[in-house]
Amino acid sequence: MTAETPPLALDIDGTLTDGTGRLDPRAFEYLQAWDATVVLATGKAFPYPVSLSHYLGLELTVIAENGGVVLADDTVSYQGDRDRAQAAADAFVERGGDIGWGSFDAINEWRRTEIAVNRSADEDLLRSVAAEFDLEVFDTGYAYHVKTPGVEKGTGLEAVAETLGRDPADFVAIGDSENDVSTFRVAGRSFAVANADPAAREAADTVVDGSYFDGTASVLESLAEE
Numbered sequence: 001m002t003a004e005t006p007p008l009a010l011d012i013d014g015t016l017t018d019g020t021g022r023l024d025p026r027a028f029e030y031l032q033a034w035d036a037t038v039v040l041a042t043g044k045a046f047p048y049p050v051s052l053s054h055y056l057g058l059e060l061t062v063i064a065e066n067g068g069v070v071l072a073d074d075t076v077s078y079q080g081d082r083d084r085a086q087a088a089a090d091a092f093v094e095r096g097g098d099i100g101w102g103s104f105d106a107i108n109e110w111r112r113t114e115i116a117v118n119r120s121a122d123e124d125l126l127r128s129v130a131a132e133f134d135l136e137v138f139d140t141g142y143a144y145h146v147k148t149p150g151v152e153k154g155t156g157l158e159a160v161a162e163t164l165g166r167d168p169a170d171f172v173a174i175g176d177s178e179n180d181v182s183t184f185r186v187a188g189r190s191f192a193v194a195n196a197d198p199a200a201r202e203a204a205d206t207v208v209d210g211s212y213f214d215g216t217a218s219v220l221e222s223l224a225e226e
């Protein structure tokens with residue numbers, strides 16, 4: 001390896017997982033060995049990437065809730081209106097919609113800035129209710145996220161880079177869905193895995209052949225050889 005190892009901005013679901021949604025165990029090997037900052041940038045609520053970073057032995061540098069929560073260098077910031085998202089979710093349920101996570105909703109229990117809805121939900125109804133509340137809906141392939149427009153992983157990455165005193169363009173981003181498009185725009189280089197949705201494929205500099213963590217591993221290996 002001759003060039004400096006680049007910092008990474010990594011999506012979790014669809015990127016560090018396998019096709020069944022489980023974390024690929026090789027992610028531990030690759031990320032523990034990575035000799036630069038690794039930012040987990042996810043739509044999941046804050047505790048998920050925090051615990052994953054913790055058990056990977058990484059610094060806690062995290063973008064959660066699609067940019068709604070950003071943690072870098074011991075400083076956390078929140079963006080986005082959970083109350084408005086909650087009001088939209090309540091209206092959705094009043095009109096017959098189902099949030100779809102069962103009676104204990106671990107997906108939203110710790111969510112501070114948006115609401116996530118199971119993809120079995122009535123998408124048309126959800127989108128029309130969200131629009132009434134001036135909210136947008138992201139479909140990550142894993143959930144519908146009812147969120148404040150303008151709150152994105154990409155702005156989260158800009159905030160992380162600023163806190164760390166780095167240029168966002170130093171980062172290499174890997175992801176799989178429309179919630180990664182903003183990260184791809186901000187990072188210097190971007191890769192979509194082969195299972196990525198059309199928006200992510202279109203936005204990425206490169207779409208790799210491998211799916212899920214196979215694709216991510218191929219990017220990490222080629223970066224390590226630079």
Ligand SMILES: O=C(O)COP(=O)(O)O
Pocket residue numbers: 011012013014041042043044140141142143144177179
């Ligand atoms: O929480 C989701 O819906 C997707 O999460 P991801 O951004 O890590 O893919």
Ligand SMILES: [Mg+2]
Pocket residue numbers: 011012013014015140175176177
């Ligand atoms: Mg994803």
